[in-house]
Every structure is written in structure tokens, then in C-alpha cells.
Amino acid sequence: MQAAIGAGAGKSAAIGKKARLDVHGRAKPLTRGWVHAIFSPLAMAACIVAICLAPIKGLKAACSVYLASSCLLFINSACYHIGNWGKRLTDVLRRIDHANIFLLIAGTYTPLSFALPFMGRVIVISVMWGTVALALLVNVLWISAPRWLYTSTYIVIGVAGASIMPFLWLSKWAGFIVVILTACGGILYIAGGIIYGAKKPDPWPKVFGFHEIFHVFTVLGYACEITAVFWVICKMR
Template sequence: MNTNTRPSQHTAPLTRYRERKKQLANLPKPKLRGWQHAIMAPAAIAVGIVQICLADGAGQKVACAIFMACAVILFGHSALYHLGNWSPRVHRVLRRMDHSNIFLLIAGTYTPLTIGLMSPAHARLCLTIVWAGAILGILISHFWPSAPRWVYVPLYIALGWVAVWFFPEMVRNGSTATIWLILLGGIAYTIGAMAYAFRWPNPCPRYWGFHEFFHLGTVIGYTLHTIAVFFVIL
């Protein structure tokens, strides 16, 4: 009887993935890790204050305040987490919060855009779906911190593209520039998430790795969506 324990063709890719994951985890942190978000945190405060002042009516002002708060929390906490040298215990706590904040920013971004581009009924429906999904993602991040990336990265992407179901109404109510900004921002976020999920490209691990591409995707996506919010509130 053949007792060969050589990995099958089906298990070999998984084994290679785990080995590569372990190798990347043992690499020193890139020197530019966290600096993109460190720059964006104060910028998000300044832009958010301007949006709140320009927004028309209490509802829009509150929506812009929520967007600002979520962006500042994500960028500020990410900078703190990635730039610091933390003990293993603190690192685990900060990592859970870092993953949770991505869901927070997705829902926060939807808030002013849906209120400005959808009917009240559809805005409530969209925000209920997105915020419920964000809460689910936050719970997964806190209670299943070791979840593989194929669990929460697809959830990031799915939440980000909930707007597709409401797209015809958004097109009717928004300008062409607004719609393109929303679409391109979503694409930037998605590309960044894919770089994070596949840990690729990783061109210069000493300074700029796959995680920096992920952060760049969030910076570009946030910037484009912020401009879209300006188009909506003005």
C-alpha cells in the first residue's frame, strides 16, 4: 500500500501560501509604514470641518460630521498602530481596532453620500444595510482576530459596493463628476484591498511593501469620495 505523505496538488497551494505568509510576517516593518495615514489624519479633520460648515441643514451637517469622525479615527489610529513599537499584547488590541476601523470608514463614507443622492426611504435602507454590515465586520475583527483575510477582505469589498443596488437613483440625482468620483474611489479601495489580501505587489519590503499599496488605496479612495461629498453638499 502506498503510504506516500507528499502533499496533494490541492493542498500544495495552501502550504505555499502559509509559508509565504510566515516569511512576510518575519520581515522588518517597512520604514514608510503608517506615514501616509499620519499625514491624512489632520487633513481629514480640516476637510471635515469645512464640509460641516458648508453642508446645508442639520441632517447633512451630522452626516458630514460622521464621515469626518470615521476618517479621523481610521487614519489617526492606523498611524498610531503602524508607527509605534508595541508590546505583543498592545499590538493585538490595536490590530483588532485597526481592522474594525476599515468597516467604520466604509459606513461613514456612505452616510453623507446616501443622504444627498437618495430618497429618504432608500437612504435609510442603504445605511441600515451598510451600518449593519459594518457592525458585523467589527464584531468579527474583535472576536475572531485570527480570521483569514479571505473572510474579512471580501466583506470590505461587498460593503463598499452595496451602492450598486441603488446606482440608478444616484445617477439621476448626482452629477456626472460625482458619480465618476464615487466609482473611481470604490475602485481604488478595491485595488488596495486586493493588494492586502494577496500580499502583492511587494516591490521594496524595506521601504514600501504590499501594505503600503493598501494604504495608498485608502488614501486615494478617501480623497475621491471626499471630493464627491463636496459636489453633493454644494
């Protein structure tokens, strides 16, 4: 009887251990996914406030796009990294997780572009979303692409957005503050991407590793970017 109980306990422990493995077969740190899970409602609330404060319908729509891309990134990331899913659902959530970073970059520049003249806004939105569409196509079709490839793609698209910085600097609805905030956000995103690609520092692999540091950097970068969006909204009111 005791042997059976012991065998059952061992089997349960093995199942529990298996449930905590990531797609690469590595044990997940205890805090995997919780940074984004905690931040999800804060991002959602901030975007809703931005929509309410936006003075024109077009900017409200742009902030709604930002809300959708923000919620999709943080909520999906939390579900993907915390949950113990079957192989098929894990693959779907993983594809969405990789795609969401592209969507958030384009989603961020959508409301920020309202600080530019109409034609500048159209160009920025068209170029950013067009580039992201191509990146998404590659990402969805080649989910097993090397880590360095899609990490580099994130960084390239983020840096491409820096081309509008001079125009934001000259805008009466943006200026120095928005440029600094946007640049800081981009630097934080890039730093997080480098950490993710290099897999280090990895301070406490069983509790809080390199992936969690990457998530912290995305939250900090997001905080800078959404502050820039609020600045534009307040200047336009």
C-alpha cells in the first residue's frame, strides 16, 4: 500500500515537473509570465483613460488600436507563459506571443503619429503597419526561426520608428519631451531584446531568469511610450 502511494506521489511530482517545462524542454522559473500578468490591467486602464481624454475621433480610434495591441501582448504573454497547455494550443499562443511585439510597435506609433501633419501621419502609419505585416507573415510561417533572427527583426522595426523623431521634435504637440520618452522606451525595448537574445544575465534560473528580465524591460519601455502618448493627448486638448 505504501509502495503504491509512494509511486503515485512520484508520478504526480513528475507530472508537475513536466507541466513546468517550456517549449524548449527547460524548467520554467516560478515567476515566468507574472510580470506581464500583473501589468496587464494597468496597461488596459491607462489605454482606456487615453481613449477618454483624446480630443478628436481619429485619435480616439488610434488609442483604441493601441489598447488592442497592448492587451493582446500582455494578456496573451501571461496566458502563454503561466498556463500549462497542450502542444497545439501552446504553439498557437507562442505564435501570437512572437507576433504581438510587432503589433505593439506599430500600435504605439499609431497615436504618436497624430502629433504630425496629416500626410506625415499617413506615411508613418502606412510604413509601420506595412513593415509589421511582412514581419508577421514571416513570423507566422517560420515559428521555429532562430532566436537571433526574430530578435533582430524586433530591433530593426523599433529603430525604423526612430526616423520620425526629428519630426516629433518639431511638432507643437510633441517636442523634446515626447522624443526623449519615445527614445528611452525604444532603448529599453532594445536592451530587453538583447538580454533575451543573449540569454543573460540569468540571475536565478529557477525563480527569475533572463526571460523575466526581458519582460521587465518591456514593461519599463511601455511605460515610457504610453507616457509619450499621454503627453501628445494633453497637448492637443
